[in-house]
Amino acid sequence: MSRTIIPFGPQHPVLPEPLHLKLVVEDEIVSEVIPNLGYVHRGLEMLSRVRDMHQMIYVVERVCGICSCLHALAYCHALEKLYGLEAPPRARYLRIIWGELHRMHSHLLWLGLYAESFGFESLFLAFWKVRERIMDIMEATAGNRVVISTNIIGGVRRDISPENLRWIMNEMDLVEKEFRQLMSTMLKDYTVESRTRGKGYLSKEDAYALGACGPTLRGSGWAIDSRMLEYDALKDFSFEPVVEHDGDSYARGVVRFKEVLQSIGIVRECISKIPDSELSVPVKGNPPAGEAWSNVEQPRGELLYYVKSDGTKNLPRVRIRTPTFANIPPLLVMLKGCELADVPVITLSIDPCISCTER
Amino acid sequence: MELSIFTILIALVLLLLSPLAGGFITGVDRRLTAWLQSRYGPPLVQPFYDVLKLLGKAPMIVNSWQVLCAYIYLVSAVVALFIFFMQGDLLLIFFVVTVGAVAQVVGAMTVNSPFGQTGAQRELLQMLAYEPLLVMVFVGMAKAAGSFNVSDIMNVEEPLLFSLPLLFIAMVIVMLIKLRKSPFDISSSGHAHQEIVSGVHTDYSGPQLALLEIGHWLEVVLLLGITALFWTSQTTTFIGVILIIVETYFVEILIDNISARMTWKWMLRTSLCTGMVLALVNIFWLYY
Amino acid sequence: MYMTKNVLRNLFKKSATRLYPLEKREIFENVRGALDIEIDKCIFCRACQLRCPSQCITVDNKAGTWTLDPMACVVCGVCVAVCPKKCLHIGKQYRAPLLERGLITHQGTPRVPKPKAAATAPVVPAEQNAEAEVQKAAVATPAPVNTEAATPEISETVAEKPVEADISQAAAAAPEAVEKPEATGTEIETNAEQILETPQAESEKTEVKPDDAEQKKEDLSA
Numbered sequence: 001m002s003r004t005i006i007p008f009g010p011q012h013p014v015l016p017e018p019l020h021l022k023l024v025v026e027d028e029i030v031s032e033v034i035p036n037l038g039y040v041h042r043g044l045e046m047l048s049r050v051r052d053m054h055q056m057i058y059v060v061e062r063v064c065g066i067c068s069c070l071h072a073l074a075y076c077h078a079l080e081k082l083y084g085l086e087a088p089p090r091a092r093y094l095r096i097i098w099g100e101l102h103r104m105h106s107h108l109l110w111l112g113l114y115a116e117s118f119g120f121e122s123l124f125l126a127f128w129k130v131r132e133r134i135m136d137i138m139e140a141t142a143g144n145r146v147v148i149s150t151n152i153i154g155g156v157r158r159d160i161s162p163e164n165l166r167w168i169m170n171e172m173d174l175v176e177k178e179f180r181q182l183m184s185t186m187l188k189d190y191t192v193e194s195r196t197r198g199k200g201y202l203s204k205e206d207a208y209a210l211g212a213c214g215p216t217l218r219g220s221g222w223a224i225d226s227r228m229l230e231y232d233a234l235k236d237f238s239f240e241p242v243v244e245h246d247g248d249s250y251a252r253g254v255v256r257f258k259e260v261l262q263s264i265g266i267v268r269e270c271i272s273k274i275p276d277s278e279l280s281v282p283v284k285g286n287p288p289a290g291e292a293w294s295n296v297e298q299p300r301g302e303l304l305y306y307v308k309s310d311g312t313k314n315l316p317r318v319r320i321r322t323p324t325f326a327n328i329p330p331l332l333v334m335l336k337g338c339e340l341a342d343v344p345v346i347t348l349s350i351d352p353c354i355s356c357t358e359r
Numbered sequence: 360m361e362l363s364i365f366t367i368l369i370a371l372v373l374l375l376l377s378p379l380a381g382g383f384i385t386g387v388d389r390r391l392t393a394w395l396q397s398r399y400g401p402p403l404v405q406p407f408y409d410v411l412k413l414l415g416k417a418p419m420i421v422n423s424w425q426v427l428c429a430y431i432y433l434v435s436a437v438v439a440l441f442i443f444f445m446q447g448d449l450l451l452i453f454f455v456v457t458v459g460a461v462a463q464v465v466g467a468m469t470v471n472s473p474f475g476q477t478g479a480q481r482e483l484l485q486m487l488a489y490e491p492l493l494v495m496v497f498v499g500m501a502k503a504a505g506s507f508n509v510s511d512i513m514n515v516e517e518p519l520l521f522s523l524p525l526l527f528i529a530m531v532i533v534m535l536i537k538l539r540k541s542p543f544d545i546s547s548s549g550h551a552h553q554e555i556v557s558g559v560h561t562d563y564s565g566p567q568l569a570l571l572e573i574g575h576w577l578e579v580v581l582l583l584g585i586t587a588l589f590w591t592s593q594t595t596t597f598i599g600v601i602l603i604i605v606e607t608y609f610v611e612i613l614i615d616n617i618s619a620r621m622t623w624k625w626m627l628r629t630s631l632c633t634g635m636v637l638a639l640v641n642i643f644w645l646y647y
Numbered sequence: 648m649y650m651t652k653n654v655l656r657n658l659f660k661k662s663a664t665r666l667y668p669l670e671k672r673e674i675f676e677n678v679r680g681a682l683d684i685e686i687d688k689c690i691f692c693r694a695c696q697l698r699c700p701s702q703c704i705t706v707d708n709k710a711g712t713w714t715l716d717p718m719a720c721v722v723c724g725v726c727v728a729v730c731p732k733k734c735l736h737i738g739k740q741y742r743a744p745l746l747e748r749g750l751i752t753h754q755g756t757p758r759v760p761k762p763k764a765a766a767t768a769p770v771v772p773a774e775q776n777a778e779a780e781v782q783k784a785a786v787a788t789p790a791p792v793n794t795e796a797a798t799p800e801i802s803e804t805v806a807e808k809p810v811e812a813d814i815s816q817a818a819a820a821a822p823e824a825v826e827k828p829e830a831t832g833t834e835i836e837t838n839a840e841q842i843l844e845t846p847q848a849e850s851e852k853t854e855v856k857p858d859d860a861e862q863k864k865e866d867l868s869a
Binding site: 004005006007025115118119120121122123125129191192194195339340341 | 396397474476542616617618620621625
């Protein structure tokens with residue numbers, strides 16, 4: 001019985017961001033996990049003391065590089081609650097279009113990394129090839145591939161022209177076609193299944209008690225999704241979350257896979273129903289004193305923003321609660337008792353976005 | 360096996376050309392893998408650039424046993440290939456290659472890093488998986504051709520592929536393991552990097568890593584040569600032999616790209632159960 | 648096994664990557680590449696400096712320079728939106744890689760003294776000035792009666808003064824302006840001084856008077 005401590009991370013080829021887990025391994029079975037965070041802490045919440053509330057939108061967007069638009073969306077929601085404003089209808093639809101495109105690109109990125117974690121490089125590159133189409137859409141409509149800077153307090157800054165909307169509809173068809181070609185590999189391939197089924201089991205009670213959120217929670221059988229709160233344009237659609245009941249890494253992968261298809265449907269519906277109106281309501285002066293919070297569904301789970309204002313242009317407190325932070329306790333439970341070869345697969349199955357976790 | 364000056368000279372010339380051939384085959388490997396993944400790959404001579412760069416770096420060694428083991432690995436690959444080009448005994452080749460592989464394992468175990476230790480253990484398990492299969496392949500060839508000598512095997516009347524088809528499949532499995540391709544790329548650099556960083560090669564860098572690379576190229580040439588023995592005979596042409604090498608290598612790369620990496624338990628199960636069953640069935644059929 | 652179809656299909660299709668820089672991609676229209684300014688239109692109001700989230704713009708309106716730190720700029724476009732003269736643009740081309748960290752400084756002409764602008768449109772501004780001065784004089788405490796009585800003369804002197812300022816261009820205008828009313832008598836002399844004073848009060852809100860041209864600029868930039 002040899003007991004070694006293998007450091008997983010912080011620099012590890014499979015992790016997108018640095019996370020340090022000390023694995024206490026006995027004969028290739030993990031018996032304990034000791035986490036260590038703090039490698040990308042940048043202190044962004046404290047910047048609200050020196051930047052005013054309009055400049056904070058751009059700071060908050062850069063908390064995470066994969067889900068950046070949704071951070072800005074949540075912040076703008078919170079501030080609009082403080083001001084008592086509501087964004088105009090076209091802005092609400094545009095926000096959902098960009099938000100769902102972000103969700104698709106994030107899930108495709110994750111699917112590629114997941115495939116790479118069990119050694120399937122060609123599937124990894126195939127998913128990222130599909131993702132390039134979505135990156136092109138972002139670049140053409142918003143100006144940048146990842147950090148799109150379109151949300152402002154009171155609405156959006158940019159419009160999507162009708163030709164671009166038609167082009168996005170076309171691209172959605174192509175994305176769906178290419179994505180479905182990879183469906184049988186992801187869901188039914190023997191090697192993929194034997195690396196992911198039964199690994200990292202999280203029971204339904206554990207998932208709720210430990211505070212999991214997002215696909216980690218929905219893969220264990222709970223139908224909880226923040227989009228059910230129907231913010232922005234989601235009021236006009238009926239939204240059902242995707243749920244799987246197995247609770248293992250395979251189930252979480254299937255949840256995210258099906259969410260991509262669901263997002264394609266939402267984008268198509270939004271484009272066909274988008275109304276005409278102005279893009280934003282003007283915002284005057286400093287926010288009234290008070291506090292507000294907002295809740296948005298990120299690709300990784302539920303994102304909470306708490307904002308406190310004292311009437312000046314600097315907000316004294318912006319508190320961000322990110323989903324990966326809530327998903328790490330379930331990860332520690334999942335990793336106990338697994339084999340060393342499964343550690344990357346299980347760690348990636350919660351979709352760790354460590355730069356969100358340590359802003 | 361004749362020991363004339365002529366054969367020795369030819370063997371030496373082929374030996375000197377082997378690193379070049381091995382490097383080119385590795386370059387083609389990377390380019391073909393890239394095309395299968397819908398991208399351009401590195402230039403064909405990239406492995407040479409890599410090795411030259413490694414040779415130019417300052418050596419960072421943990422202890423001197425490591426360096427000795429790297430040299431033993433290279434020397435064993437050279438000797439095995441030399442015997443092969445001299446058309447010598449297959450079993451002798453097998454044992455020399457084993458010495459080289461054990462040297463790699465020992466070199467990884469002399470260093471006290473968890474990745475190296477885990478990689479060394481996995482490499483030993485790999486050896487446990489492919490060595491019985493390789494012995495069975497040689498036994499089948501010897502049975503079909505009458506002796507273990509490469510010269511006799513090359514001179515059979517009809518190609519061995521017709522009488523040893525199942526052993527050919529076993530040989531493909533052996534090559535997948537030796538060439539470190541999915542689903543069996545579990546123990547070393549460039550492949551199982553998702554789990555144990557570089558595995559057996561973690562603590563090597565600079566010139567020592569270049570030695571391991573060149574040794575690997577020579578092993579690739581040796582394995583492709585053994586595969587070619589399935590088609591060499593008095594009736595087949597040189598082009599046919601080249602073709603079988605090319606096709607086999609293409610199949611290896613294809614299998615690499617369509618499957619995920621499996622665990623060592625699965626590898627042991629597959630190779631020992633499936634591979635051995637195929638091999639044994641073929642050999643018994645040869646006997647009766 | 649299911650991946651075989653995809654992988655073999657890739658052999659016969661064009662590659663998804665391109666051999667950059669031999670082959671470059673056409674850039675989309677709305678791409679936010681790099682920030683640039685037309686310095687001639689800039690009025691150095693410093694709105695861009697105040698609103699920039701990464702504080703990468705520095706404006707010096709005394710010297711008339713607009714400085715950008717290109718490596719700190721995140722090309723968000725806030726400065727483009729708030730610029731009153733619309734002189735900032737974001738171009739499609741991404742900024743070329745820089746070999747060392749440095750600042751890009753554009754030198755423009757600083758804010759022009761007001762008489763230059765008033766002389767080019769002589770009649771109307773003078774009348775407006777006269778009316779404004781009358782109101783100001785009515786409000787201002789020093790000698791209100793005198794200025795009211797001397798309104799038509801004031802307008803004349805005011806009309807003359809900008810013309811003279813155009814010729815004299817700065818400090819030299821002050822003694823000349825004082826000289827003119829002197830010719831008409833001491834009362835008007837004091838009036839002239841008050842006239843000189845009231846334009847000072849007025850320039851607080853709009854333009855700069857010639858006699859105190861440099862001083863005004865210093866006050867504003869302080």
